[in-house]
Amino acid sequence: MHIVTTGEGDASSPRTTRPLSTVLKALALLDFLADLDEPVRVSALARTVGASRGEVHRHLVTLEAAGWMEQLPDGSYRLTLRPAHLGHTALRQAGVGERTAPLLAEAARACGEVVSIAVLDADTARVVQRAEPGRALHATLLLGDRLGLRSSATGRLLYALADAETAGALARLGVPLPPEDDVALIRSTGWATSTDDAEDGIAAVAVPLCREDGRTVAALSVHGPRERITSTGALAVLRPLTRNIEPLLRLDGTAFGLRA
Template sequence: MSSALKLLRLLDVVGESEDPVRVADLARTLGATRSEVHRHLVTLVAAGWMERLPDGAYQLTVKAAHLGHAALQHAGFGDRVSAMLVDLAAETGQSVCLAVLDDDATRVVKRAEPGTAAHVTLALGRRLDLRFGATGRVLLAFADPAVVAGLRARDVDVPTDAELAEIRERGYALIPETDPDGGLAAIAFPVSGRTGEPSVALCAVGSRTGFDPLTAREPLAAAAARLSRLTTSVDPGADAPWGS
């Protein structure tokens, strides 16, 4: 089990990199030996998950993209959602994404950019902070309390109970004014999955100097409600219209 978890953690780290990765860099990030990292990479290459480049670096194959797409399908988010996100990005003029809880962060699993130059690009696979990210704040606000308690037990920095209660009351989350980065503005709504519990966050994000997130509140709320209806009542493989 320990070896399998280490291999999966390696995949997580590779997925967070925009460029091919090298054994030494992975070993340093993971706190592992080069031989251990190399052994895992050889396994992933043999399984078809990664490939070795002529310069010695490694990169993911399209098999990883296929699994990610399948995960979205299983969660009820079919290809039709892409068009919806594109429309929402055009309407708000900002980057729009879907993100899910991923251990001590949230991870972008689908995104769209406006037709004009975007202030912020949310790359697929990017991990976002739970304490100061709008997606993490809204997902934790509506999560099982045991999830929040478990994160706190591991000393993961999460919003206070008062903050989470406030987010639940108003139904959406913003990046707080206390954000140490201070350069981003975002608003995120929860989207219910097939179990009826929010498992995905819909978010619009832009530069704090050029984007008032409250201007996107109504279109984002409507889109989140539409997505919730889609995932809870419509077969993702069907071709039913959006309104059904």
């Protein structure tokens, strides 16, 4: 429930206000569009999200007027770069980039691979901070990328170490999840690797970032070509980095610009 305060009355006793359903629908549409790799037509989008063509079109036109969407000559729609700007601003305000960038950059140079932080965001793991080693790489992992919970190291780790309520909700949604044997192993060792069935030749190793109470709130990972990534080498970089990062962050959901 979102609590909205007004300028009237005692600010310490906020009143509950119902959210605007049209705004919620438009924001949900933006979340959906963020997972698409190509522009989409109104009719196809309406069928996919289960809404009328007219309703979806009104949302798209509104988002276009606000600068969040653009319509292409063929009539399809795609996101502008405005959401990316908002995401970077949220991360900056949360202090994630400022606090972790020097440490991530140092670790990336030390291991020669991409080092990143990701959080559980709905049914995926989302990259919220990253650093490169300063040389050309064949492996790419971009800020804002979403990684699956079944095969990615960060996704597998975040699911395995999630609380029972979150894990149960993901299972009920039918999200592809790692096998129970893998989950048990991750919980036992405290780290995870990407699965061997990945076809892109990229591998990763991830460890948790935890609050003082032991709750995992993010995953810290090394990501690179499979022939260069070993669990021993990655853990030698990640474990000291974890000890340095955890005290610097206010480790709750809002520290990463996402709702808990």
